[in-house]
Amino acid sequence: MKILNKNEKTGEIKLLIQTPDDLWHIYNLVEPGDSVFATSYRREEKVRDKLRPERMEKKRMWIGLVVEKVEFHDFSDRLRIHGVIEQAPQDLGEHHTFNLTVKDNLTIVKKWKGHQLARIEEAVEATHEPLITFLAIDDESVLMAQLHQYGIEELAEIRSPRVGKMYPQKSAREEFFNEVTGKIKSTDVGEALIILGPGFDKDALYETIREKLPEIALKTSLFPTSHSGMLGVQEALKGGMASEILEKTRVALETKLVEELLSEISKEGKYAYGPDQVRDATQRGAVLTLLVTNELIRKEEIESLLKQVENAKGRIVVVSPKHEGGRKLKSLGGLGAILRYKVDWS
Known part of the structure; x- marks a missing residue:
């Protein structure tokens, strides 16, 4: 994401969408009631007579909407913003939808909250984060997935051919690895490229990649995990065995913080979760890091809580429910906090 223009007095920020992950950030920034401006298309209708309107070609124009709804679909590389036209050469008061994708720009006008401005800065920095691909392998299959700032996208699952009379074991293994390297x-x-999983299959796959795709082998790392598949990817994200590149990604950060919260809960340490405990901890000025799902942050009753945390110099992290860490936070009510000191909740 790139900031093209920023006017603090009017609350106007113009943004350039540079990556698919930026669409996820914008989804979390735009709320009903905001004004959003972008280039889009509207069709004029020229009436010949009362019975037959003539359909004209769509015309490109600058349109301003009062937002009613925002839609984001996982891994679709497209964001939809629905609203009522407030500024345009025509059709004022009618409904319109922006379909935004990479390389589009938009202007958002609103009363910005502190955590939203922080998110923009994070998105600008994250534009330079590397793209990371996982291969999670066991003796039955290889799962290929890529890490986005809002979750993990499963690209493919390659099944190992059955070993039988027609295929000696060595031939079946070669066929399997050839299919994997072809997909890579x-x-x-x-x-x-991170190869992970239990056992020695990952080492054998790495040797095949080094032989057939030497340029990719140079950026390949191996990590032992107790699980394969998506569970193995989630295990790597929890920390400890991940490289510095992985540890800096948004999903890894969110996962690590949720795991830290769960650890504090398990040992009855510095934690709060659920609306009542978090509100109490916030009033005490005890919140160090507030974790909230992006679904919950859109609710009006949460806004005063966020302001109190910001005023007390606490950190606010909006967690995506589209990965394991976010789903765990959602099971706690979508709201949790790591505290500066222990509070007795008994």
Whole structure:
């Protein structure tokens, strides 16, 4: 994401969408009632007579909407903003939808909250984060997935061919690895490829990649995990075994903070979760880091809580429910806090 213009007095910020992850950030920034401006298309209708309107070609124009609804679909590379036209050469008061994607720009006018401005800065910095691809392997399959700032996208699952009379074991293994390397070759794996899983299959796969795709082998790392598949990817994200690149990603940060909260809960330490406990801890000025799902942050009753945390110099992290850490936070009511000191909740 790139900031093209910022006017603090009017609350106007113009943004350039540079990556698909930026769409997720904008989804979390735009709320009903905001004004959003972008270039879009409207069709004029020229009436010949009362019975037959003539349909004209769509015309490109600058349109301003009062937002009613925002829609984001996982891994679709598209964001939809619905609203009522407040500024345009025509059709004032009618409904319109912006379909935004990479390379589009938009202007948002609103009363900005502190955590929203912080999110924009994070998105600007995250534009330079590397694309990371995972290969989670066991003796039955390889799962290929990529890490986005809002979750993990499963790209493919390659099943190992059955070993039988027609295929000696060695041939079946070679066929399996050849299919995997073919998929790697046809995919933009980004700046890092991480092979993970239990046992020694990952080592054998790495040797095949080094032989057939030496340039990709140079950016490949191996990590032992107790699980394969998506569970193995989630295990790597929890920390400890991940590289510095992985630890800096948004999903890894959110996952690590949720795991830290769960650890504090398990040992009855510095934690609060659920509306009542978090509100109490906030009033005490005890909140160090507030974790809230993006679904919950849109609710009006949460706004005063966020302001109190910001005033007390606490950190606010909006957590995506589209990965395991976010789903765990959602099971706690979507709201939790790591505290500066222990509070007795008994």
